[in-house]
Amino acid sequence: MFTLKIIIASTRPGRKGPAIAAWIQDVVNQHPEFAVELLDLAEINLPFMDEPNHPRLQQYEHEHTKNWSRAIDAADAFIIVTPEYNHGFSAPLKNALDFLAREWAYKPVGLVSYGGIAAGTRAVQLLKPVLTALKLVPLAEAVNIPFFARYLDDQEGFVADETLTRSANDMITELLRWTKALKPMRLA
Template sequence: MTRIMVIIGSVRPGRVGLPIGAWVVSELEATAGVEVDLADLAEVALPFMDEPNHPILRSYTKPHTIAWSERVAAADAFVIVVPEYNHSFSPVIKNALDFLHHEWKRKAVVTVSYGGVSAGTRGVVLLQPALVGVGLVPTVTNPEINFPTNHINDEGVFEPTETHRTRLEVAVAEAIALSEALKPLRG
């Protein structure tokens, strides 16, 4: 069983990351051998980094950090739903990454980006060094969704194209394979 955490990387009211994340969760739940944990950063509600000690020490003092650490540590891989904000990624993603250190190491990560004409890719390009910096291993395939509101119906449900579905399926398969390969290195 591969435990995959889906992280919704936007906390804005009216965000389209939530319906995209719901689609990712439904696709993962239909994947054999996958257990899903949805981490909506709006609900996780981490404040700006407020721990007195560097995360490498694992000397967490705040209940929200301890809870976040336990959830992230339990995951084998991640799918981060990444909006593009001003040619970059959202600050809540960086904050969520920075709270921890060891919990991210040697685990696969898929980014599902969304935005206007660039489909969020400019944000992912800047996010990649931060992901690698905490020890995550990015997949080669990462779904990209341009003009995401064009794919959300009147009920607020994301309606993916066949390309979106295929790229997510390939990315998840890569994440599962990476997760299995990295497991012995996690100790």
């Protein structure tokens, strides 16, 4: 079994990322090869980068960084649930990525983006170079949710249609392939 961490990138009040993450977690739970854990950046609440040493050295001084390092190091794969803010991704996500280096390497990442008409795709395009610089492998398969508010029910739960669910399953299937393929690189 592989460990999959779902990262909720939005931290602002009124955010819908947790509802979308709960939905994608339900879809992942139908794939028994993955054990899933949610990592909510709002709850983790990392400060703005405050480590004096470069992350590649892994000489962390702060407990919040050590905890973040353990959480990311334990993962075999990731799904990032990200909104689009002004044609980009959120500052808390960039900060969370920049805190670490080696812990991210040689792991695949699926992207679930949401927004208006562009469905968060502009955020994803800006995110991919950052991910690859950290030696993460972003998948071509993704879930892009346009006008995401139309998928929210009266209790603010996310209710996907057949197309989004099929996209999610395709992404998760590909995520499993890459997880299996990249595992030996992390053991070398």
